[in-house]
Amino acid sequence: AGIVKSYAVEQLNADEKSFRRQIHETLSKVDDDFGRRLTFNTAIAANMELLNAVAKLKPTSNAAKGLRHEALTSIVLMLSPIIPHVCDELWQVLGYQSDLLRAPWPTVDADALVLDEIDIVVQVNGKLRAKITVPADADKESVEKIALSEDNVKKYIDDKPIRKVIIVPKKLVNIVI
Numbered sequence: 001a002g003i004v005k006s007y008a009v010e011q012l013n014a015d016e017k018s019f020r021r022q023i024h025e026t027l028s029k030v031d032d033d034f035g036r037r038l039t040f041n042t043a044i045a046a047n048m049e050l051l052n053a054v055a056k057l058k059p060t061s062n063a064a065k066g067l068r069h070e071a072l073t074s075i076v077l078m079l080s081p082i083i084p085h086v087c088d089e090l091w092q093v094l095g096y097q098s099d100l101l102r103a104p105w106p107t108v109d110a111d112a113l114v115l116d117e118i119d120i121v122v123q124v125n126g127k128l129r130a131k132i133t134v135p136a137d138a139d140k141e142s143v144e145k146i147a148l149s150e151d152n153v154k155k156y157i158d159d160k161p162i163r164k165v166i167i168v169p170k171k172l173v174n175i176v177i
Helices: 014-037 040-056 062-079 084-093 140-148 151-157
Strands: 117-124 127-135 164-168 172-176
Touching: 014 040, 014 062, 040 062, 062 084, 117 140, 117 151, 127 140, 127 151, 140 151, 140 164, 140 172
Parallel strands: 117 172
Antiparallel strands: 117 127, 164 172
């Protein structure tokens, strides 16, 4: 028993990758809530958020259907310590023949948590002027170039000399004029 992937990760589109990331972020959070923090209410809330995302998912491809099944299986497994009687019924509805109590706890796929792109805030003299999306592995020079080419940033810089560009990796670009 347990979760069996019925899709190839390489063939997922951007929305499906984002949904897969949400599944594994939820798994990671629930692992922490159960294991370290012992806060069951936040584990339930995280599962509700994932369930809402499942409800919004419109599976058009086999990969999306596989992701939906992975999400539902994960939710049932994560909630089984809290509501075992309901989860046991749902486990069988999902098509599993084995006993839910014998099913292994789902594991977090670290690769699923890796972002392809990140959003970075761009400030001019400490005031928010833009948000840019850059590749997660972009170096400082390319982030600076993208930030300086943003229309709203250009408007505030005008033709004033730039005294300093402060870059906090993966978070912020502050242009001091």
